[in-house]
Amino acid sequence: MLPxxxxxxxAPNLRRKAILLAKVQDEGGHGLYLYSAAETLGVDRxxxxxxxxxxxxxxxxxxxxxxxxxxxxxxxxxxxxxAAIMNQTVLARGSYGPYSRxxxxxxxxxxxxxxxxxxxxxxxxxxTPEQKAMAQxxxxxxxxxxxxxxxxxxxxxxxxxxxxRWKVKLESNDAIRERFIDRTVPQAEFIGLKVPxxxxxxNEKTGHYTHGEINWxxxxxxxxxxxxxxxxxxKDRVEADKxxxxxxxxxxxxxxxxxxxxxxx
Amino acid sequence: xxxxxxxxxxxxxxxxxGIPHKHVGNVHAPDAEMAIQNARDVYTRRSEGISxxxxxxxxxxxxxxxxxxxxxxxxxDKPYRHPTFYKIPDGVKYx
Numbered sequence: 001m002l003p004x005x006x007x008x009x010x011a012p013n014l015r016r017k018a019i020l021l022a023k024v025q026d027e028g029g030h031g032l033y034l035y036s037a038a039e040t041l042g043v044d045r046x047x048x049x050x051x052x053x054x055x056x057x058x059x060x061x062x063x064x065x066x067x068x069x070x071x072x073x074x075x076x077x078x079x080x081x082x083a084a085i086m087n088q089t090v091l092a093r094g095s096y097g098p099y100s101r102x103x104x105x106x107x108x109x110x111x112x113x114x115x116x117x118x119x120x121x122x123x124x125x126x127x128t129p130e131q132k133a134m135a136q137x138x139x140x141x142x143x144x145x146x147x148x149x150x151x152x153x154x155x156x157x158x159x160x161x162x163x164x165r166w167k168v169k170l171e172s173n174d175a176i177r178e179r180f181i182d183r184t185v186p187q188a189e190f191i192g193l194k195v196p197x198x199x200x201x202x203n204e205k206t207g208h209y210t211h212g213e214i215n216w217x218x219x220x221x222x223x224x225x226x227x228x229x230x231x232x233x234x235k236d237r238v239e240a241d242k243x244x245x246x247x248x249x250x251x252x253x254x255x256x257x258x259x260x261x262x263x264x265x
Numbered sequence: 266x267x268x269x270x271x272x273x274x275x276x277x278x279x280x281x282x283g284i285p286h287k288h289v290g291n292v293h294a295p296d297a298e299m300a301i302q303n304a305r306d307v308y309t310r311r312s313e314g315i316s317x318x319x320x321x322x323x324x325x326x327x328x329x330x331x332x333x334x335x336x337x338x339x340x341x342d343k344p345y346r347h348p349t350f351y352k353i354p355d356g357v358k359y360x
Contacts, residue, residue, distance in 0.1 A: 022310075029307050036291050045270045045293065102290075109311075252269065255295035 002236050003229060004067040004076070012070060019116050020073065026109045033102035040098040053238045061219060062149040064227030071124055071138035077117015079139075079146035079184065085110045086180040087150055095167035118187065125191040132192070139188065140196040147211070148219045150177045156216065181209050273322040274300035276307075278314035286318050294319075 008024070011017035035045050051057035062080050067073065085107055092103035124135035151157055151173035163169035181200075188195050199212030221227065271293040277286035289308045294300035300319040309317070328336055344350045353360050 025306075025310070029310075032292070032307060033290065039273070049270075105290075248269075248271075251299060252271070252295045255299065258296060258298070 001240060003232055004073070007067060007070060007073050010070065011073075016120070023077070023113050023116065026113065030102075030106050030109070033105060034099075037096075037098040037102045049241065053234070053241060055225065055234060058223070060149055061222045061227065062145055063233055064222050064230045065141070065145050066229050068141070069134050069138060071121065071134040072142065074117050074120025074124065074135065075138035075142040077113045077115075078121050078187070079117070079142050080149065081110050081113040081117060082184060083146045083149055083180050085114055086176050086183075090171045090176060091169070093170055099168065118191075121193070122191045125193055135191075136193050139193050143195050143197070144215065144218075147177060147181065148214060148216075150180060152216060152219065153214070178208055181211055185209055271295045274304070274319040275322050275325060276300075276304040277318040277320070278304075278308055279316040279318075280314055282315065286316065289313075291322060292319070 005024070008017060008020055011020055035048055038048055039045055048057065052059070062083075067076070088103045088107050088110065092100050092107055094100045094103070121135050121139070124131040126132075151160075154160065154172045154174045157173055160169060160172060164172075185195055185200065185202075197212045199210070201210050202208075203210050222230070225231075272295075273291050274294055274297070275291050276289050278289045279286045292300055292303040292307055294303050297319055301317050304317050304319055308314070340346075
């Protein structure tokens with residue numbers, strides 16, 4: 001199981017547990033859509049998974065931060081999935097069909113994750129002082145990683161030029177980040193929480209928020225594999241693959257048996 | 266036993282009675298039966314379908330994108346196949 005999977009059995013009630021399971025199932029599907037899109041370029045899925053397990057393939061920087069409390073599940077849905085939607089609704093208009101079609105489906109499902117996360121945060125924020133503090137603590141820890149996951153600033157983004165030339169990427173990281181911040185800061189205020197950025201200010205002239213300095217050194221360290229949980233994440237992923245092997249072998253054996261029975265009949 | 270990712274099956278879902286099955290994506294599965302079950306789990310979790318077809322990906326033949334122009338050209342120069350090609354006087358009804 002992946003690190004944050006421990007919250008499934010620790011969900012505060014059955015409703016939240018069922019919802020979290022549904023979300024996990026969606027996310028498994030999103031991985032599958034993206035691998036499918038990559039396979040259309042001629043690479044085998046086995047090869048892609050091996051690249052992931054050996055640390056050669058990159059994955060989003062956001063998956064290298066720990067989930068310390070139940071509120072983190074709320075913060076992830078609200079902020080991380082919220083940022084992902086902001087990015088993916090643009091990617092859904094991109095030029096490569098298999099990828100953009102995957103993004104259309106992903107965005108539809110992420111909207112549910114986004115709202116379920118906000119609902120968790122709202123419930124905690126309206127609860128006891130301890131619960132509200134838990135929500136604020138999760139926001140404090142997830143805000144900057146969420147702001148950073150939209151990618152390096154435009155002057156430090158090595159892949160943007162090529163992807164924009166191909167029209168796979170239609171808007172710059174900073175443009176999408178601005179939209180994410182503009183929409184999310186008022187959502188935090190509405191439930192009485194505060195984003196951990198003392199320089200965050202609404203600029204009446206531009207109609208946008210200006211944010212404080214982003215710690216890009218941290219971002220690039222995480223990308224390089226030196227984030228708080230990179231090693232743990234990769235180890236758990238390899239372990240999950242190993243533990244799932246008997247299921248794949250059983251399915252293969254069952255298919256072979258069925259084929260044989262059809263032959264006899 | 267070799268740990269494989271199984272063959273790829275293209276998935277077609279019929280959204281409602283009376284409309285055609287539409288391609289929605291693909292799944293990996295060891296046989297057709299499990300491909301249908303995987304397709305249900307992946308592509309119809311929110312009432313998107315009432316019927317699923319799966320077809321082995323390698324059984325699909327496709328026209329070539331490079332030949333698109335020449336291949337479909339014969340239909341472009343026959344505007345008389347469309348009803349709007351014909352001029353009918355204003356007074357004529359039901360035509």
